[in-house]
Amino acid sequence: MDAPLTLDIVSAEEEQAWNRRHLAEPVTAPAIRFWGYREPALVLGCSQRRAISAETVRERAGLDLAARDAGGGAVLVGPWMLSASILLPLGHRYAQQPPALSYHWLGEAYRAVLAEVGIASEVLTPETARRLQREADPDIGWACYGGFSPGEVVVGRRKLVGLAQVRRAKGVLFVAGLLFGRTDWTLLCRAFGRPPGEAQRLADGNTCCVDEAGETLSPLALLCSLQQRLWASLGDPSGPNEPW
Template identity: 45%
Template sequence: MTASLPSLTPPEAVREQLWNEQQLAQPVAVPGFRLWRYREPAIVLGCSQRRLLAQADGSVPVLLRQSGGGAVLTGPWMLGLSVALPPDHPLACQGLVASYRWLGEAMAQALQQGGVDAQALAPEVLRAMPAERRTAVAWACFGGLSPWEVLAGVRKIAGLAQVRRAHGVLLVGGVLLQPSPWQLMCEALGCAAADAQVLAATTIGAGEAIAHFDAHACASRLEQVLAATLEPQACPP
C-alpha cells in the first residue's frame, strides 16, 4: 500500500479537484487516498456556492468542488486529504454522519502525536454547544462545526466534507498547520471583514497550538494511519 504527498503542477488545488472527480467518475473498486500540500493560495467552494463564485474579484483562483459545505482557503498553511471508498466498504456503510468518525479520529490522532491537544467532535458534544458557536460564519467551512471535525482546545483545526454516489464515497478534509490568512479569502469573495476576524478567533493552526510543530511529521503520521486503516491497498501514487 503506497501513498505520497505529490509534488504538483498544475496548481495543487486544481490537481486535487481533478483527482477527486476521477475517483467518482467510475465505480470505486478499492479504497484510495491522497494527501495534498499547496504552494499557492486558492479558494475551493462547496457545490452550492455559485453565488460566491460569481462575486469573486479574481485576485485568488476560485474552484468549485463536488462536495457540499462552505468555502475553504487552501495554501501552504493547510494539509489536505482525499479518501475514496467503495460504496460497500465498512467505513462507508455507517451513514452520513458516522462515516466521518474514523477520519476525524485519525486526523486528531496525527495531531495528538505531534503534541497538539486535538479531539474529534462527537455529535452529542456538538449538540450541547450554543447555536452561534456551531455556525459562526455560515458560508465558510472553518466558520462552522460538524460532527467528527477536529478541535484543538475550543478552536477548529480540521474540517471535513463528503460526496456520496451509487458507486463510491469521497471523503475530503483539511488540517490547519499554521494560521490561515482569512482576510485574503474574505476580500477575494467580497465578504465582510468582520467574518475574517471571527474566523481568526474561532480557528487555530497547529503551529499556534504548540511551538516547533513539525508539519511534515504530522503528514507522515496521518499517511500511516490512513494506510493502516484502509488496508489492503490504496491507489498507486
C-alpha cells in the same frame, strides 16, 4: 512494507479534477492522496456555486476560484493547508455508515496523530457538533471553518480539521483540510465579499498546528504518521495508493 507518501503540490482546481475523475469510475479499492497548494485559491461548496463568479474573486482578491462537489462553506486553500482525499468502494464499512456517523474514524486518525506531536484535540460527536453549531457565530457560517460538523477536530472550541464527503454511485470520497499554518482570513473575507471584521472572528474560532506545536513541526513527518493511521483504520496498512 508501508506505502510511500504521496503529497502533490497542486492548484485547487487540479485537486478537484482528481477527485471528480476518480469518482467517475468504479472505486475498487481504498486510495489516499495528500495535497499541498502552490498558491491560495477560493474553493466553494456545491451549494455556493452561484454565489460568486471567478471574475469577481479575481478582481477582489487576485485569486482563482474552484468549486467542490462536497457541501459546506467556502475554504481558502493555500500553503498553510494540508488536505487529503480518501476514496472508498461502496462496500467498505465506512462508506456504508450514515453520513453524520461516517466521519469519526477519520477524525480519530487526525486526533491520534496530533497527539503524537503534543496537540491535545477532540473529535466532535454529532451531539457536540450540534451544540457548537447552535452557539456558532451565524455571520461567518458561509465559511467552512465558521461552523462545526461531526467528526471534525477541535482544540477546545477552535477548529483544526474540517471534513466533507461526496457519495456517488461508483464510490465515496472523504476530504479533509488540516490547518497546518496560519490562514489568511482577511484574504478569505475579501474574496467572498464579507466585512473585514469577520476575519478576526474566523481567526478566533480556528487554530493551526504551528500555533499549537511550534514552527519546527514537520508537515511531512505528520503526514507520514497520518497515512499509517489511515491505512490501519481502513484495514490495509500497506494498501494501494496509486490511482492516477
